[in-house]
Amino acid sequence: MKFAVRSVLLTVVVSAGLVACTSNDASPDPLPPATSAPTVPAAVEKASLSGAKVTDSFGNVDFYTTVDGDTLAEVADTFELSAAKLAQFNGLLAGATLEPGTKLRLIPAPGPAIGAKGPATEDAAGIPTSYQVVDDDTLAGITYRFGITENQLAEANKVPYVHEQGNTYFIRSGHLIQLQKNPVDSRSGTGATVNNSFGQPIFYTTVDGDSFDSLGYKFRSTTEQLLMYNPSLSAGTPIxxxxxxxxxxxxxxxxxxxxxxxxxxxxxxxxxxxxxxDTERQVSFRFSLVDIRSANRPLTGTGGTWYEITDPPTGELVPGQTISLALNQPINR
Structure with a gap:
């Protein structure tokens, strides 16, 4: 996805589990918090088989090449599939005998599927790499077709999660989404992190091997967002x-x-x-607060907060109030 600070864009940012939409002045406008439901997991090896395996960027096994003695049932059980599904993925009859050297698909065969009918790309090894969303797609359909989990799909796209009310961010027609991560240096991600009082990372000190990709996958933040938050950094230049x-x-x-x-x-x-x-949601987003109200509870009474709100449905705050952003330094009144 390509973004520009001065053009209309959509980005999802990791910050206290919130989603924000960035407009033409680079200012996020929130979407509802996620309520992700479990999806069909990618094939995960349960027992040891000696044949060759082809894995995706997350370590999911997408292909397995049989050796002498392998059976359809054994392979299916090992990779947590039903024998019927494995046969279907490979155009085999149920109970078919496997010849040594047979390369078996452990994810659905290429092409449209229920809830995922759009076009996809794959690499030379047959691993799905990107997908273009079409009308009536679902997260369950996409994750099933490509053998990945919702969390992996979110990580590949550098977002905290992919499901929110109405699926309006991730599941929108024409959206090109990534299905794999780019390789990152094994040294990356080991730098020091500064967390706020809610335990959320707000600063990271880089080490050799860090890159925009490695930071994006680790902290679920796009390159465009990192550049917005850090004007001294330059795209295409090592950090x-x-x-x-x-x-x-x-x-x-x-x-x-x-x-x-x-x-x-x-x-x-x-x-x-x-x-x-100002709204509660956007203040929380700006400073990565899990629960802004917990730092601003009254000393007496049963109210959720002491500060004033002009519009409860939107959480719009009365201007000029000084409120706490820190659990360890609350403002109680």
């Missing part, structure tokens, strides 16, 4: 080891969170003064 990378908007005002904030010496946000049009 030097020792670079402190911001993983949240933070100093970048966004729609619904345009107020000012304070932070401690480590850059961890502590308090925030609301501006006109």
């Amino acid at each position: 030097p080891a020792g670079t402190k990378v911001r993983l949240i908007p933070g100093e970048l005002p966004i729609d619904g969170a345009r107020g000012t904030f304070t932070a401690d010496a480590d850059g961890i946000p502590l308090s925030y003064t609301t501006a006109a049009g």
Whole structure:
């Protein structure tokens, strides 16, 4: 997917489990939180078979080449498939005898499937690499057709998850989605992380081998988002080891969170003064807060928060209020 800060775009960002839509001023506008349902898992090897295996970028086995003595039932059981499904994927009769050297598909045969009828690409080994969503597609159909889980699909696309109310972000006609991760350096991802009081990562210090891809897969943030949050970084240029990378908007005002904030010496946000049009959801998104209300509960009474809201359905806040962004430094009134 290609994005530009000054053009209309959609991005999903990892921040307290929230989804945000970025408009032409690079300011996110939220979508509902995820309620992912389990999907059909990709083929996972349960027992040892000695034949050659072809795996995808997540380690799912998509193809298996039989050796002498292998049976349809044994292969199916090993990779947690029914014998009928395995036979169907490979155009075999139920109970067929397997000849040594037979390359078996462990995912559905190429082509449209229920809930996933769009066109797909694959690499030279037959591993699905990308897919274009069409009308009436479902997450269950896509994950089943390509033998991956929803979490793996989310990681491949550098988003926290792929399901939200109505499937309006991920399942939209014409959307080209990735089915695999790009290779990353084995040294990547071992740098120091600074978390806020909610346990969410807000800064990461890079090490040799880190890249926009490795950071994106680890922290579920697209290259475009990382560039927005870190103006000193450049696309196509390696990230030097020792670079402190911001993983949240933070100093970048966004729609619904345009107020000012304070932070401690480590850059961890502590308090925030609301501006006109601010909402609970967008303030939480900007600072990666799991539950902003938990840091702003009244000392007495049964109310959820002490701060004032002008529009409860949208969570719009009264401007000029200073609220806590830190569990360990709550503001209780």
